[in-house]
Amino acid sequence: QKEVEQNSGPLSVPEGAIASLNCTYSDRVSQSFFWYRQYSGKSPELIMSIYSNGDKEDGRFTAQLNKASQYVSLLIRDSQPSDSATYLCAVLFSGGYQKVTFGTGTKLQVIP
Amino acid sequence: DAGVIQSPRHEVTEMGQEVTLRCKPISGHDYLFWYRQTMMRGLELLIYFNNNVPIDDSGMPEDRFSAKMPNASFSTLKIQPSEPRDSAVYFCASSLQGPGTEAFFGQGTRLTVV
Numbered sequence: 001q002k003e004v005e006q007n008s009g010p011l012s013v014p015e016g017a018i019a020s021l022n023c024t025y026s027d028r029v030s031q032s033f034f035w036y037r038q039y040s041g042k043s044p045e046l047i048m049s050i051y052s053n054g055d056k057e058d059g060r061f062t063a064q065l066n067k068a069s070q071y072v073s074l075l076i077r078d079s080q081p082s083d084s085a086t087y088l089c090a091v092l093f094s095g096g097y098q099k100v101t102f103g104t105g106t107k108l109q110v111i112p
Numbered sequence: 113d114a115g116v117i118q119s120p121r122h123e124v125t126e127m128g129q130e131v132t133l134r135c136k137p138i139s140g141h142d143y144l145f146w147y148r149q150t151m152m153r154g155l156e157l158l159i160y161f162n163n164n165v166p167i168d169d170s171g172m173p174e175d176r177f178s179a180k181m182p183n184a185s186f187s188t189l190k191i192q193p194s195e196p197r198d199s200a201v202y203f204c205a206s207s208l209q210g211p212g213t214e215a216f217f218g219q220g221t222r223l224t225v226v
Contacts, residue, residue, distance in 0.1 A: 035131035039139045043203060088155060097168040098211045104154035
């Protein structure tokens with residue numbers, strides 16, 4: 001069973017702080033990793049993708065990947081109340097048909 | 113483009129009834145995915161299509177669930193007969209180049225089976 005694990009939270013951070021969201025996955029051969037944001041009652045939307053070890057930055061968002069530790073994280077700098085949402089980690093598993101498996105998500109609350 | 117369009121947005125039905133959910137993917141996207149989201153299990157892939165052909169239906173929970181894609185602009189997910197445990201939000205998503213690329217989600221159908 002290929003799995004993606006996330007802490008469900010909620011993770012509460014004050015406005016302006018760095019929010020750190022973490023995700024672990026079970027399959028060493030996974031190559032593609034995604035972070036989706038889902039506002040309450042809305043659909044998921046992609047905010048970051050990462051394919052190689054290291055950091056990838058996009059504005060206030062940084063995705064970090066460590067394949068040896070099977071760990072991917074998302075950092076949100078200068079957190080804003082509008083960042084309050086559930087963040088879903090997703091991993092593309094190979095072997096047979098390719099399939100993206102989602103974690104259950106971490107709820108982030110940014111306190112003004 | 114209007115994005116992925118799902119209908120209905122909300123569906124309440126009685127146990128044992130047939131339920132049909134509909135999806136129109138983004139034009140030009142070759143892949144279409146059906147997901148189910150619950151609090152307990154999160155977002156689960158049920159089935160996906162490539163060029164209207166079902167590729168992987170291993171996530172379909174049981175024979176009560178079926179999905180079709182008769183053409184590039186329309187897909188249905190049918191549950192017959194429905195059960196209370198089928199209550200969830202069902203999302204349709206489409207992507208340009210397959211599971212490893214960005215998926216664009218519809219607004220979802222909230223299904224309640226009573």
